[in-house]
Amino acid sequence: MRLVSGSNGISRRTLLKVGSAAAGVGALGALGGLARPALASSTSATITFAYFGDPKQATSMQASLLPLVKKADQNADLKVVGYNGTDWNDFFAKILTQIAAGAPPDIVGVATEGVQLMAGKDLAIPLDDYVKRDMSELKEMFDDVDPILIEGLMYDGHLFELPVNFNAGNMFYSTKLFKQAGLERPPENWTMDDFHGYAKKIGALPDVNAFDWIVRLWGSWTSFMYANGGNLLEEQRFDNGDWLWGAAYPGNDAVKTRKGGWKWGAPTANSAPTVEALQLMIDLRKEGLAPSPDVGGGGTLQGLFASNRIGMTIGGGFWAGGLHNAGMTPDSFDVQYFPKWKEQKHLFGVVGNAILKSSKNQDLAWEVVKQLSAADAFDLQFPGNATTPVRRSLMTAERYKSTGPEHWNVFYDTLTKFPNTTPIPAPPYYNALANALNRRTTEAVASGNAKSALDGLQKDLEAAAKV
């Protein structure tokens, strides 16, 4: 595949080679002489799998997953590469640079944050034909996975990934601090007023933040925004996904409301419910019930929670493993659905594996992708409850026996109990959105003025949507 413009005659790879050293930029005119085919053909049957996480785990993951790849093709080999970063936008920046440099992986583990980025930029291939061909084989997987998660991996009616794990934004709480504050487990249908009441009681304890949160798209003040009926972008959906639902979920009523993937429309970042949600976070800080949040992935927050300095915070299934690793016993924390405000709407993000268009071994990559979504592959990729499996059959009491929480069923039941659970708004310009969201959120917290900051975010998103 040669990505060369007809008029300019400069390949993107040539540009990157010559000028990327410091600023990651390319070269002009004279560089034409250095141009060569953008991607050399490969005869290797090695599949490169890139994931977002600790690079140090790549070797052990490679060893664990290799037998699965051999199952797909005895001659195939596997190379696993991990990329770390503060959040998904850092990961995508690195993957895109790899693609531009002519060294793309074959398979990339991509969360909701990047599904539309990969699909919208024509980097990943739709899996429709493979899925149709192997539907009888995949039926077992679809039967085990809630269709909400599948729809989260669709774009413009096409399925771009097979799912592996997900996390919905629930409310974690410290059972120790609840006990000290004289509080019982909140009911499933608790409200925002209840939440505020709980927060006040926990906030009365010494050296404790009743609630804490981090600045990012998933599980931040955005959870409050969803519960308040707001969003950063207009919620729309693509129509053309029927090819999948009829074949993968025949006779399943749950797919009647499913369509062809989420279509994020015009920015609505300064709409009334969105402003109200962010203002609530500011007000919690003013009341002394929540501190100023950090920007990032949540590691620090888990540490603070594990040391009983936080009463409540937003978390998903990945918190179970995180808190366990931080030293919490299974009974020292628990989880409940996110409280109802205008509605009890939750957000979620789902991670699957996509095949890059540039892969020279797409057929083999597909076989590997199927293996990575197999039930027995989950714990090889994510040992120790590091995330929530998309397969309902893997959600067992035994799984959460050593880590907790007691009400682990909340993680998956969020999808079935609340069919309005919606993925985080991640359009093809997710990276720009994430940067703008982080900036404007910290601005709002520092200034105490949510409206002004979100007016700025609205302008940022309008500009980003145009690029």
Next chain:
Amino acid sequence: MRGEALFGYAMILPSLLIVMLFTAGPILASIGLSFYSWDVISPPRFTGLDNYEQLAADQTVLHSFAVTLGLAVSIVVLEILIGLGLALLVQQRRNTFVRATFRTVFYLPLLASASSVAIVMGYMFDQKFGVINYYLGLLGIPNVPWLTSDFGATATIVIIAVWQQVGFAFVLFVAALSTMPQDVLEAATIDGAGPGHTFLFVKLPMISPTILFVAVVGIISAMQLFDQPYVMTKGGPGYSTTTTVLLIYQTAFQNLQFGYGSTISVLLLLVLIVLTAMQFFGARKLVFYQ
């Protein structure tokens, strides 16, 4: 004679090639790419002066330059004042072991990776669990939002940059003070000049070339500040610590606007050239050369 010249050129050729490849090359490439629209994935598209038109109306870029300049001036002024002060104090010590120890201690932070330092400092300055706020708390001072308020974040970045860079200025000032001609200082003493007058009218003019050097190098370095805001604040709160290089990184690598990112970097290059020229121009009147 011609052979000697050729030999000279041959000697500098390796350095020249390295500079061309790793310094001039990327600069020329950036200038070239600033006339293109390129998202790394699609082929680059020639857009003429569109990026420059966008730049002229982009308040975010203007703001980033104001932020960067403010940080750079604060950092360099503090570096010079603290570096010179420490150098004067160390220079007064007669014990060579003490002098060597201080020289090493003040220079050590410079050897550490800026990113690593920023990560550790980020924890130290954290509002919720940072050790800085812990000790301030013991003094009865409430938690300071070091990284989550406009002023706090700016001040923290300045403090950390100065802490790490001051060793560079310090070592240069120590060297300048050490090589100062003793006869001039003795003449000043014989003429009745006290320590203050000696410093202001003898020492300061004689180390003014070093001050100029520290200022020029410091400004160029500080105008490219990236690690600390990237690691600790991500440019926030809002845009309060968004330096120009951070904005270039986010524009190019995260927002995938490599052409426009290059345009900003070209502007940064021009600003640096102008700032350096201004410093050298001002130096003609202020710097004393023996």
